[in-house]
Amino acid sequence: MASTCDQMQLQRRSTSFNDELLQQDAQFQKYMGTYVMHSCTSSSTTRDAEAPLIYISTSAESGLSIMRRGLPPAAGADFRVPALHCSFTSSLHPHYEVVKEQCDEWILDVAQPPCAAARQLLQDCAIPLLICRNIPNASSNNRLVHATKMIAWLFITDDEVDHPDALGADEVHTMHHACQVLSILRGSPAAHAPAAHEYHVPFDISSKEKKREAALLALAELWAEMRREMSPRLCARFVSTMEEHFDAVKVQATYRKANKRLPSVQAYKEIRRHASFILPCFVLVEYAVGIDLDEATYANARIQEFRIAAMDHIWLSNDLISCKMEIGVGDYFNMPSIVYAGRGGLTLQGAVDIVADMVHDMDARCVSLLQTIFEEVILSKEATTIRTYLSSLCNCMSGSLAWHLETPRYATT
Template identity: 25%
Template sequence: MAAPKVMINLPNLLKAYGGPSAAVNPHHDDARRASSAWLRGYHLLSEEKQALYECDNYELLASFAHPYSGYDQLRLLCDLFNILFMTDTITDHQSHDAARGTCNILLAAFRDLSMDDNLKFSKAISDFSARYNAMTQSASASQFAAHAAEYLASVVSQARLRETKEVLGLDLFISHRRDNSALRLAFDLLEPASGVTLPCEVYASDKFMDVYLAAVDMIWLSNVNDIYSYPMEKAMGHEGYNVVTVYMKEFNLDVQAAFDRAGREFGDLWNRFELCRLELPTFGEAIDLDVQRFVDGMKAWVVGHLHWCFETPRYFGDMKDSVKATHMVVI
């Protein structure tokens, strides 16, 4: 017998930051058309599945998250977002062994731009990586490759967790989600998108990483398989890998109480982000300006992501406007 449906009051995360609506990059329409055509050219999905995929408008997330980037930078960002969501689309229903095979090939494509295999998706990644490397510094490219490896390893691990139906403890889950959300990959593109290059000493700063991880945690917590996506994941039977389920198990909560806790955690993270950015050390005037631009970029990412969740039908379908207005959803 199917479990009875429950009406859930979602936390109002848009209220947490108290700011205006997110800006959309003025190059959005052109970048979206180009990126969609680029991905479609690899024929990764059937026509029907490709049309459904494009309805979710992942390029709009790029435009919300990077409202001030130039066209070339935004186009690269749109391509990355399409790569990440297509990886999710392809591996989401694969077995552990199948996901491992897929991700091994994709990782090889990130590392070796000259590789030639029969997986069309790897050709798309190689093309993207060549354009990314041409736009950024070698140190940043090395960091991006390392983050790609961590992300793909977590995708394989997630497939194993689906098979075993294992629910991770909270601390391990948070560590895993930081990789699985691919946000470090996305943040790597903040440098070329913002026209800055941060030296290694910035990333080695504990204070900077406090700000950085607060932004990462706000984004995966609000979405990318957690608060806003829980109803969709529940319907697919994938809710085991979700912070709501982790909270229910870790703290013996019902589902509404778990959502409430997640909302409070998001608010705490927002406050931590704003406080820690005021405590950043100085690295020299020129570097400090670049750091502030990068931090502003992370903030735009958090805010833009929240708005995109209610612009795409990916999570709430035709009910997205109603859910945004009422924050009530049936699961």
């Protein structure tokens, strides 16, 4: 069960992460140093004290819009998302329909959609389809069901902690949620979530709180099942990536709460890589395909580089595909908005095109790294495991993009 010490530890970790991000330079390069961003009010390459923070302002005429220094606010969100590409073929797990049948009711029970429209929206997300596209090579239906349920649970609760008008705008509630989840993940297989009053959070025991506690109980039961099949090393890896995820979610909540500030491009990358929960998903991929990288292999510099490039391809694609919907409701916590806000004279279409180039760069980088790593490990005793791992991350890249484009969760035109 989580304690005040757990809260203090999470607070310290998140504060340290936040301080590190705010110390980064506000300039950024369009991937690997080819595109330098300058302040629109100065020709100097040295940032001023405010440079990491770009503010959103409210205009009576145009509503919420990004305000760039020395330039008028954006006139609107009229832009086209370029065609996105992944060099790896997308496929679907042959037992998708079986997995979907085993997961659909569980997902609805956790989400408890309040009306028919909300239920339809959840079904439109097609989470079992996403996981069966991301892990078409899962070695066990049971583990694929576990992975689908866990990622669905993260999806559902992420909508609470990440939504700008809901939990994500409140650091205290975000911390409360993080402590509850980490309490379960760090505890014994039968661990239960602590009650809200243990965190001194002023919640009423409302239907919303009861729903949250039911969701946490579902997580505890699911995690108990998974731990029986997951190695201690893989279990620790999953918990560690979830800790990093919540560190980033808290920093994200801080930005959203404080006058809708936006971080610099580089700081946003660091936040997004962890807040997106892609790294925990990659650990679930290991679990589902039946591999368990040793620590030396997992920490190998080239494999880390590949993992980051694959992760960036996934979340940058998501930012592009979802940004029109987000900008339409005044949510600017996405890469196109941040690129646009950081440079004078750039249209929103220009910013979108730059981010699309980033996606293509990540795709090319993964293709190049894949060939290099395969050549380097050909004689290694871990060669088969490494090939399976990297190929599985390639499946995540192609599967995620295919899912984004074939489901109605986001408008893509």
